[in-house]
Amino acid sequence: MGKGLLGIEPLERAEIEQMLDRARAYQFHGGGPQPKLTLCAGRLVVTLFFENSTRTRSSFEIAAKRLGADTLSITASGSSVSKGETLVDTLNTLVAMHPAAIVMRHASSGAPHFLSRHMMTPIINAGDGTHEHPTQALLDARTILDRLGRLEGLRVAIIGDIAHSRVARSNVHLLSKFGADIVLCGPPPLLPPQMAVIAPGVTLEYDIRKAVKDADVVMMLRVQLERIHEPAIQAGEYFRFYGLRLEHLELAQPHAIVMHPGPINRGREISSEVADSQRSMILNQVENGVAVRMAVLEKVLLQ
Amino acid sequence: MKLLIKNGRIICPASGLDAIADLLIEDGRIAGTGQDLSAPGADVIDASGLVVAPGFIDIHVHLREPGFEHAETIATGTRAAAAGGFTTVCCMPNTKPVNDSGMVTTYIIETASRVSPVRVCPIGAITKGSEGEELASIGTMAAAGAVAISDDGRPVMNSRVMRRAMEVAREVGVPVIDHCEDLNLTAGGDMHECVDSVNLGLRPIPSAAEDVMVARDIILAEMTGVRFHVAHISTKNSVAMVAYAKQRGLPITSEVTPHHIALHTGHMKPYDSNYKMKPPLRCATDIDAILAGVASGAIDCIATDHAPHAGDDKFQEFEKCPFGITGLETAMGISLEVLVHSGRISLARMIAMMTSEPARVMGWKGEQARGALKPGYLGDVTIFHPEYPWTFDVSKSQSKSRNSPFGGRTFQGGPILTIVGGTEVWRAPGY
Numbered sequence: 001m002g003k004g005l006l007g008i009e010p011l012e013r014a015e016i017e018q019m020l021d022r023a024r025a026y027q028f029h030g031g032g033p034q035p036k037l038t039l040c041a042g043r044l045v046v047t048l049f050f051e052n053s054t055r056t057r058s059s060f061e062i063a064a065k066r067l068g069a070d071t072l073s074i075t076a077s078g079s080s081v082s083k084g085e086t087l088v089d090t091l092n093t094l095v096a097m098h099p100a101a102i103v104m105r106h107a108s109s110g111a112p113h114f115l116s117r118h119m120m121t122p123i124i125n126a127g128d129g130t131h132e133h134p135t136q137a138l139l140d141a142r143t144i145l146d147r148l149g150r151l152e153g154l155r156v157a158i159i160g161d162i163a164h165s166r167v168a169r170s171n172v173h174l175l176s177k178f179g180a181d182i183v184l185c186g187p188p189p190l191l192p193p194q195m196a197v198i199a200p201g202v203t204l205e206y207d208i209r210k211a212v213k214d215a216d217v218v219m220m221l222r223v224q225l226e227r228i229h230e231p232a233i234q235a236g237e238y239f240r241f242y243g244l245r246l247e248h249l250e251l252a253q254p255h256a257i258v259m260h261p262g263p264i265n266r267g268r269e270i271s272s273e274v275a276d277s278q279r280s281m282i283l284n285q286v287e288n289g290v291a292v293r294m295a296v297l298e299k300v301l302l303q
Numbered sequence: 304m305k306l307l308i309k310n311g312r313i314i315c316p317a318s319g320l321d322a323i324a325d326l327l328i329e330d331g332r333i334a335g336t337g338q339d340l341s342a343p344g345a346d347v348i349d350a351s352g353l354v355v356a357p358g359f360i361d362i363h364v365h366l367r368e369p370g371f372e373h374a375e376t377i378a379t380g381t382r383a384a385a386a387g388g389f390t391t392v393c394c395m396p397n398t399k400p401v402n403d404s405g406m407v408t409t410y411i412i413e414t415a416s417r418v419s420p421v422r423v424c425p426i427g428a429i430t431k432g433s434e435g436e437e438l439a440s441i442g443t444m445a446a447a448g449a450v451a452i453s454d455d456g457r458p459v460m461n462s463r464v465m466r467r468a469m470e471v472a473r474e475v476g477v478p479v480i481d482h483c484e485d486l487n488l489t490a491g492g493d494m495h496e497c498v499d500s501v502n503l504g505l506r507p508i509p510s511a512a513e514d515v516m517v518a519r520d521i522i523l524a525e526m527t528g529v530r531f532h533v534a535h536i537s538t539k540n541s542v543a544m545v546a547y548a549k550q551r552g553l554p555i556t557s558e559v560t561p562h563h564i565a566l567h568t569g570h571m572k573p574y575d576s577n578y579k580m581k582p583p584l585r586c587a588t589d590i591d592a593i594l595a596g597v598a599s600g601a602i603d604c605i606a607t608d609h610a611p612h613a614g615d616d617k618f619q620e621f622e623k624c625p626f627g628i629t630g631l632e633t634a635m636g637i638s639l640e641v642l643v644h645s646g647r648i649s650l651a652r653m654i655a656m657m658t659s660e661p662a663r664v665m666g667w668k669g670e671q672a673r674g675a676l677k678p679g680y681l682g683d684v685t686i687f688h689p690e691y692p693w694t695f696d697v698s699k700s701q702s703k704s705r706n707s708p709f710g711g712r713t714f715q716g717g718p719i720l721t722i723v724g725g726t727e728v729w730r731a732p733g734y
Contacts, residue, residue: 110574131504
């Protein structure tokens with residue numbers, strides 16, 4: 001079975017370090033046009049997105065192109081999925097075209113894991129349901145390293161809808177492997193107590209002021225307040241108790257940075273003043289997305 | 304028509320019998336047991352080295368017919384039952400149409416009489432269409448042969464409707480069986496709520512979803528005086544509540560499935576739908592409580608909740624896959640392994656949990672009496688080897704479906720001969 005990238009949890013720390021180091025070589029350093037590499041020439045990367053995405057899909061495509069690979073982009077609405085085809089049949093059809101890797105986002109947790117048990121083509125998970133989003137955690141780690149130089153011993157507060165966040169899970173697993181102290185924070189219905197034991201080094205906090213106290217990194221999550229299976233939370237109440245504002249940053253370390261996987265909801269989980277502040281790494285994260293995904297694709301395509 | 308089974312170890316828990324002896328079946332009914340019986344003209348089976356027990360009864364199966372014949376039919380499901388050593392199965396009403404009328408009950412009974420090697424006793428729905436609103440034709444179904452009522456996987460959420468159904472069932476004389484699940488607490492969940500469900504990003508099914516309904520149903524059963532049976536018990540709190548209700552003398556019984564005593568969340572292969580069922584596999588602490596409940600008698604029966612699903616339906620995204628696994632052919636092997644070989648209960652008690660206890664829950668009497676090797680009882684016998692090793696090859700299952708997590712698992716002991724009404728209906732390959 002081909003080795004793709006399904007999640008952070010099963011990876012060794014050394015494998016992660018290797019990808020983060022490699023990503024550094026692919027970072028944008030300004031200047032003229034970026035050279036197009038030929039490392040992965042002749043290899044086809046299919047991006048298959050069953051959920052909407054702007055930044056993840058485009059950055060995977062850019063990354064593949066920079067490596068010299070060919071890309072084919074498929075979205076659920078324009079494919080045979082909307083004609084009732086099963087996931088397995090869709091994947092088998094694509095596999096018959098011999099892609100070197102399939103980058104996939106799907107609303108069901110475990111969908112790429114299920115598929116990878118039954119096909120040879122490596123699958124790169126670009127987000128599965130509420131489970132993992134490994135390349136997001138890698139680009140977040142790259143961004144923290146760029147600014148703070150280390151992960152070990154950092155206090156990282158992750159705030160928002162933890163229960164439904166694949167970004168949170170992947171970040172928890174990555175940061176835990178590197179010995180960070182992770183504080184998860186959110187309203188009780190969105191922060192299941194079991195999160196405290198999915199990896200070492202995690203604590204839970206239901207008060208945002210305590211969560212950001214002395215934090216080196218404050219990572220905000222996008223909040224979707226209405227879900228089919230859960231009672232809605234009032235937006236005003238949410239922002240009052242869990243929205244990140246300038247006053248909170250005064251409690252954090254002087255060098256603390258603010259991150260957000262995007263898309264941001266101004267005035268819901270983060271105030272505009274914070275989002276647009278010098279501490280905000282939101283656009284650096286996007287930029288690192290391309291570099292990290294080049295490192296991941298290179299590893300998967302050239303294995 | 305006579306059948307003489309010689310030299311077997313006859314274990315009949317209801318008669319307190321455990322001895323090497325002979326058993327005679329005459330004209331489809333048990334004639335008697337004894338030493339050195341002779342019966343001129345009888346067919347003779349030598350059961351030396353084997354256990355001869357009353358025919359096993361499974362009061363919780365899904366035969367899928369009418370309506371879902373791509374997953375199972377009455378013919379294939381009952382063949383699997385015979386292969387598993389069962390001589391009677393009670394089938395849940397979630398067919399299409401739902402078994403909520405005398406007509407569907409009759410259809411199932413008549414079809415079974417033509418195609419089934421074992422006895423099939425339908426369970427009628429509690430509400431019309433199992434929609435939880437209007438009462439089904441409970442008296443009519445019972446008159447047609449339904450032995451209990453249940454809305455199984457679509458449990459009655461409205462407590463007033465449940466109360467009224469229990470009142471009717473009490474007068475009709477059938478037990479009410481509930482799949483205890485508060486659907487609002489489950490909210491589309493796919494897996495037991497625990498650290499694994501949180502880590503895997505699967506929507507949780509909390510233990511509380513079962514617990515609150517067990518509590519409600521026990522309260523309503525006491526209020527109405529109906530015989531009430533908890534299907535597939537899976538949580539430690541439920542076991543405690545059932546034990547308490549029994550201690551108070553209420554007519555409340557419960558069953559556990561083989562998979563809920565053999566597997567917990569730690570055994571699951573992530574996102575493998577052969578581990579997806581309702582109630583979900585719970586924690587190791589729940590299994591401990593269930594095993595204690597089996598030993599103490601809080602749990603009366605073993606029932607499989609045999610739930611076949613077509614391969615395509617189980618071969619997709621985990622959250623899209625339907626709930627349930629097959630169970631008829633592995634029930635005896637699992638029960639022997641987890642309950643008897645481990646020393647938790649005696650072999651006789653395990654047999655009781657699969658014969659006389661389910662018969663007591665259903666209340667079969669007179670011509671319908673079964674679950675014991677007493678004269679006049681139906682001539683149903685299960686002969687099994689308590690120790691021989693065999694491996695479950697799911698690809699050779701008699702069921703039409705393959706959705707079992709036990710494929711490839713080796714068991715110590717299993718069914719050898721299944722006899723219904725004095726006629727052999729199944730024999731293990733090689734015997």
